[in-house]
Amino acid sequence: xxDSPEHDGHGHCRPLSDSSTGTDDPQRLARRAVxxxxxxxxxxxxxxxxxxxxxxxxxxxxxxxVAWCSHIVWDRGLxxxxxxxxxxxxxxxxER
Numbered sequence: 001x002x003d004s005p006e007h008d009g010h011g012h013c014r015p016l017s018d019s020s021t022g023t024d025d026p027q028r029l030a031r032r033a034v035x036x037x038x039x040x041x042x043x044x045x046x047x048x049x050x051x052x053x054x055x056x057x058x059x060x061x062x063x064x065x066v067a068w069c070s071h072i073v074w075d076r077g078l079x080x081x082x083x084x085x086x087x088x089x090x091x092x093x094x095e096r
Contacts, residue, residue, distance in 0.1 A: 029087035038082045041072055 029037055039045070050065035052058075081090045 025088070027089055029083055031085070031087055034083045034085060034087050040068075041075060041082055043069060043072055046072065 046065045046068035050062055050069065053061035053065055084090050
């Protein structure tokens with residue numbers, strides 16, 4: 001493979017710059033996306049939705065809320081915390 005912006009000449013792909021974030025870090029979110037990402041990755045909203053769904057007898061909404069909660073729990077379990085203001089992944093909290 002020829003050396004190009006996409007390849008390093010050894011068959012490995014180079015990360016392409018993300019114009020929306022201005023960085024080569026593929027895991028960094030755009031600053032404008034951080035508040036939305038953090039809002040939908042907190043357990044408060046889906047737990048409230050689950051309680052409302054249970055109270056009004058809406059099983060489909062309850063399934064959505066449980067799936068949303070499980071998504072958040074899986075993210076945390078796999079080491080994906082909420083984002084910092086600059087869009088980067090926040091460092092893990094030190095153990096006490």
